[in-house]
Amino acid sequence: KQEVTQIPAALSVPEGENLVLNCSFTDSAIYNLQWFRQDPGKGLTSLLLIQSSQREQTSGRLNASLDKSSGRSTLYIAASQPGDSATYLCAVKDTGRRALTFGSGTRLQVQP
């Protein structure tokens, strides 16, 4: 059964820092991996989706990488801003399943 782990559980950084959020998964037979952002009182917003055949995806200040063989993904946030404060969730979609398996998230606080 797929298990997804996110480290760290919480992170507080000063504004302007570059930071890395980590996600690891136990079964490398994935179809894709997705990073979401969750704001209090709101739903999940998809940030980046990486197909199993891809190594990375970029959107603005965000860059997500995928190393399927080692079961790892990282979300890199450049020049962090207070508006980046949120919980970041990693989710994998296994081959042959439609359900997503989520990590428990990293709660990020960017201090102004």
Place this chain on the structure above:
Amino acid sequence: EAQVTQNPRYLITVTGKKLTVTCSQNMNHEYMSWYRQDPGLGLRQIYYSMNVEVTDKGDVPEGYKVSRKEKRNFPLILESPSPNQTSLYFCAVVFGTEAFFGQGTRLTVV
């Protein structure tokens, strides 16, 4: 604009009182699912539906029911809620590689 709408957003109820959380989508997609989110456990799938009248259990289905009588709606039913069902619930619509989530329903069972 793709939308997944859940109602209510917040609900406090008592043990044993039946309740329904509604979910509707405007995308005409076939696959819909329900998740619950608990601290330290991430989101876990409760039930999913591949199409009208086709539903199946996810990872944590105990204590829940669903129905899919029409494509746009996928209600989550708690026949006899218990305190361990206090959680944040999300409805999701999956199309191809993309997943769209509702804004969540925070349920408290006392």
